[in-house]
Structure formats: structure tokens, C-alpha cells
Amino acid sequence: GFNILESENTTWGMAFNTNDEILKNNKIRRAFAYAIDKSLLSSKIEDNFRIADAFVPPSVTLGGENYREIAGENFAGFEFDPKIASDLFKSGLEELGLTKLPTITIICTEEFIPAMGFVQKSVQDNLAVFINLIPVSENELNSAVASGNFDLALVPLTPQYDNPSAIFSVFTDPDNFTGFYHEDFSRAVGSASKKSDFYEMAESFSVAEQMLLQAMPGLPLFYETSYFAVSHKISGLDYSVYGGHITFRFCE
Numbered sequence: 001g002f003n004i005l006e007s008e009n010t011t012w013g014m015a016f017n018t019n020d021e022i023l024k025n026n027k028i029r030r031a032f033a034y035a036i037d038k039s040l041l042s043s044k045i046e047d048n049f050r051i052a053d054a055f056v057p058p059s060v061t062l063g064g065e066n067y068r069e070i071a072g073e074n075f076a077g078f079e080f081d082p083k084i085a086s087d088l089f090k091s092g093l094e095e096l097g098l099t100k101l102p103t104i105t106i107i108c109t110e111e112f113i114p115a116m117g118f119v120q121k122s123v124q125d126n127l128a129v130f131i132n133l134i135p136v137s138e139n140e141l142n143s144a145v146a147s148g149n150f151d152l153a154l155v156p157l158t159p160q161y162d163n164p165s166a167i168f169s170v171f172t173d174p175d176n177f178t179g180f181y182h183e184d185f186s187r188a189v190g191s192a193s194k195k196s197d198f199y200e201m202a203e204s205f206s207v208a209e210q211m212l213l214q215a216m217p218g219l220p221l222f223y224e225t226s227y228f229a230v231s232h233k234i235s236g237l238d239y240s241v242y243g244g245h246i247t248f249r250f251c252e
Contacts, residue, residue: 008225009059010158011052011167013218014106014119017150019179022101027092029216033078034085035126036119038221044115045222052220053078055157055209056164062205063198067164070199071206078213082126089127105132107141108154115221116154145177156224164205165193171217180217 016023016032023029038051053073060067093099108116113135120131131152136144144150155177159166170176172186188211192204213220 006225006227007059008223009057010156010224010226011055011057011220012154012156012222012224013055013220015145015153015155015178015218016216017148017179018217019148020151022096023151025092025096026216027088027095031085031089031092031127032123033216033219034081034088036122037080039080041115041118041221044118048225049222052223055212055220056167057159057223060159060164061162062164062202065198067202070202071209085126101129103130103132104151105134106152107134107136107144107150109138109141110135112154148179165189168208168212171212178217180215182215185211185215
């Protein structure tokens, strides 16, 4: 038999290329977020996925307490609202000096085509934006994202260590794959990390997470649960859900 270890340790999000001349506009990005009814995505994803409304996945802890339970997940904004989506979109177009957007492309791996097809249709229906949805291999996706050769891409965020800053540090790096960088957000993350009380730290990280959602370099869509099976015959094996590291300690 086997012992099954499970962890909801990855957030999949729709990343925006904020270096793009269109998607650099925050109102356009937020309009996309408001145009998608994520509650209807459940039927389009596998059983080990569920809808996400925040960046930090549920496996992350602070001081032995679950971060998501302390910080919550009910952030202001981005519930499905076609009216807000339309208003933001029109304002964004005005700021860009445009009357309509050129075709936007979403890339994702084949398994996510049903879910992203729904996202594609939602944005097209509510904002009248034509979107190409292109399935790519994992290597092609990684290459496109790393080189900045994408408009929108469905990407996983898995923390490499057990702390909310493991996710936030992606976006405090000025050279991150979305192109987004904001001094206020980086300062908020740095300030939260220095708190000595874990509950104050969680609250401060929650404020930073809200800032990141408002900036919208990406829209969280799903949490993924991963599984690791270990034979009952094996003992002394440590498995970290953060980075997938396996340590053999006097393994038998």
C-alpha cells in the first residue's frame, strides 16, 4: 500500500504581459478580470482543481497557522460584473487613444483548453474583444513566457518555501515574467516580512495581496492539489510540497 500526501500548493493564473502596449493599461487588465464569471469555470476543470480568488495557495502557513484562513480570501473587487468591466474597458481604451483592441492571444497547455475557452468566450461576449486561444506544449509555454513573447498566458505559481513572500517575491523582482513592478507593493511586502507577530504579518501580507490584485499583473483562476505517494515499506523519507524536494533521511 501507499501513504498519499496531498497539498493545495499551486495557484494557476492568467498572466498579463504588462510590457505590451495594450496590456500595460491597468484598466484594460481589470476589465478582463471583471468580465469573467469564475464560478462557472468549475465544470471546466479536473477534480484536483478549484476556483481561486487570491495569489497565495492554501498550503502556505505562517507560524504554523494556515495563511489563507488568517488572511481570508474575500478581497475587494473582481467578482463578475459586466457593467464595471465595460466601464473600465471604455476608460482604458480612451487612455490608449483607441476605439477597439487588436486581437489578443491566450496561450496555455492542452489540458486547460476547455477552461480557457470559457475565459475566451466571456471576454469576447462582455467586452467585444476578439481573442485567439492557442494550445502549446509546456516547453513552448515556458519559452514564450520567459522571453516575454506572449499577450496572456496561463501559468502556475508554486511557492519554493513555506511563506506568502515566496509568491510575492515573484512580483517584487523588476525582471519578472509579467513585466509588472511597483515600488509601493515591494515596500508593502518588505514591511510585512519584518513583522514579529505572525497575525500582524498575515494582515500586512493580506494588504499587499490586495494591492497585487488591484495592480492585476495576473488573475488567479485555480488552485491545484498535488499528490505524492510513498510506499508503506519506505520510512525516513521527507517530501517538501515547496519545490518538490525529496530528502532521504536514514531511508529504509
